[in-house]
Amino acid sequence: MNSMRLNQMGAAFLIAAVALGGSWAAGSLLVPHRAAAQSAVPMPQSTPDDGQDPPIETLLAHADAAKGHEIADHQCGMCHSFAPHGPSVIGPDLFGVMGTHIGDIPDYEFSDALSAHKKDVWTPALLSEWIKKPDAFAPGTKMAFPGIASATDRANVVAFIQTLVEEKN
Ligand code: HEC
The missing domain is CATH 1.10.760.10 (Cytochrome c-like domain)
Incomplete structure (x- = not known):
């Protein structure tokens, strides 16, 4: 494998990485409030028979x-x-x-x-x-x-x- 081909691969890798990072950033900009909204949802109550019986x-x-x-x-x-x-x-x-x-x-x-x-x-x-x-x-x-x-x-x-x-x- 010659150095020219290695450079091409390196460039391709870089482009892919930038594209990936970019779409991740765009994604998080589009749904900035999703996580906050989810944490406000109440946790389901535990049922009496899950091994957590009161004493x-x-x-x-x-x-x-x-x-x-x-x-x-x-x-x-x-x-x-x-x-x-x-x-x-x-x-x-x-x-x-x-x-x-x-x-x-x-x-x-x-x-x-x-x-x-x-x-x-x-x-x-x-x-x-x-x-x-x-x-x-x-x-x-x-x-x-x-x-x-x-x-x-x-x-x-x-x-x-x-x-x-x-x-x-
Ligand atoms: C289908 C019949 C059956 C039913 C229904 C049943 N038992 Fe039993 N019970 C037995 C038998 C047979 C033994 C002896 C178990 C052994 O030797 O492994 C026993 C043993 C016991 C013992 C041990 C007694 C000792 O001196 O150590 C207790 C306490 C007991 N049962 C309570 C209950 C209670 C309370 C219920 C209802 C919630 C109940 N059983 C329902 C058949 C039954």
Whole structure:
């Protein structure tokens, strides 16, 4: 390749660069306010189920145990009893379950998946996480329940389960 050809290529390159720069400049002159207008558009609100749930304590402060009772009757009652010393149905009786060790009711045969959590006790936070998506909490659990997506509904159910304790006389 001779030097003449190199010069031609260099010139062509320069022209292309100038043309490109020029059109970029012209473009930005034509739409000077576009960026400013866009930043004024409000960001979409995050939905409750994107992993950004408010802390369970906050939710429980506004929770409604009576609503939770209704939800539990509809969504849990076919598999769980809520009565003191109630029977195991498909799942174990849930009276007094809050604060007990996970998967630790003597008369009930838990899956290995849930028994793996035995060292932990049921707190409102764990219970909410469990009923959000049982199979994510304990992959392979035999609780065939898809979960409750609404953090508010879960808090209501947790508030209801918190009421299932022996009356102190
Ligand atoms: C289709 C039946 C079914 C439904 C519906 C169901 N469960 Fe269960 N649940 C089970 C079974 C089965 C287990 C035992 C899971 C295991 O051993 O893996 C269980 C276990 C549990 C436990 C653990 C108890 C312990 O002592 O550790 C809790 C708490 C619980 N369920 C709460 C609920 C709540 C609250 C709902 C409703 C929102 C619900 N379940 C809906 C069948 C069900």
